[in-house]
Amino acid sequence: MIQPFQIASGPRVRFGRGEAAFVGEEAGALGMARPMLLTDPGLIAAGVLAPIMEGFQKAGMDFRFFEQAEPNPSDESILRAKEFYETNGCLGMVAVGGGSSIDTAKAMGALLANGGKISDFYGADKVAKRVPAFITVPTTAGTGSELTRASIITDIEWGTKASIHSDALYADLAVVDSSLLATLPRYFAAGALMDALTHAIESIGSKRSTPWTEAMCMQAVALIGRHARRFVDDPANPDSADPLALAAALAGASFTNTGLGIVHGLTHPVYSFFGGHHGTTNGILLASVMRFNLPAMREKYAQMAPHLADPSGKSGPGPGDPGTAEAAIEGVRAIARDIGIPPSLGAIGVKEEYLDRMAADAAKSATVQTNPVHADEADMKAIYTELLE
């Protein structure tokens, strides 16, 4: 018998190469008047926004650029974005980028619709009124933020990450166009795809996993396993960029319903103390956390194993190897190595003397509740220590 479950369907999705050209037309259809176009610094210079801007011009839509979205946006940067929105008389939000601009827009939208302080919304289901009309356009294949009900914020006063989870944050529309990934530098392409792979595997392992989300996540794992290596070599190639964009979106739509696991719980303190790229840190941690979770995940990992084999058979388990749980873990390790994820936490600057404080923070993460195996502070420290060198 299948246990009862609920799924939030989230934003309408418009998927495909060239679809970004229709963002302006869609903004008009959603009743946006002078939308605020939030983006990450550098994306305009890289030409990533060109098709979107042309689409706005074609649709005769006025808009205002805000290109100061920060990575892991701070509460202060969100207030600056809100002031920009109000000063410019904007109506509607179009967030183009990775997690930074999309998470900024969600938190800003909560403030615009509800007033109050950002910290009023920390936690689950504390945003009463929906954000203004909202379109998301991802430019990495990773965070899945375009489809999630979450905004992850760096709270300056608390010195840590905080999150807002609410159906009121869902975009009206997510436009997923893999041609926007064409100029992704290898390092970010690799980190982002390890983020998507972590979302898929942690969603399958979540105590709130459902057959619905698991089907999407297994497909995401398969797409990533098959195309990860070629994608980081040539993100402009639609044959690998399309599957990766789809995988990231599927994983995002899933984990926003199920929650994640302790890879994310362990990654956030690394960022708080040492910075670094979210997906890259996930990529360093994922295989070791899978080994920790193995007692509860043997069957699911064995199902994943053929999807995680190296299609060329040159690195790690190949397509002909037995589909064991261990082969899935080795498959993840081989993907991370082959796409250039650093081999250890020490390689991204993590220092041993911080591990106690990081482990204490990780043990307080909400992801402990959904992780398939209970993890306490000592477990968190053991995983950090194993990965230090």
Ligand SMILES: [Fe+2]
């Ligand atoms: Fe993530």
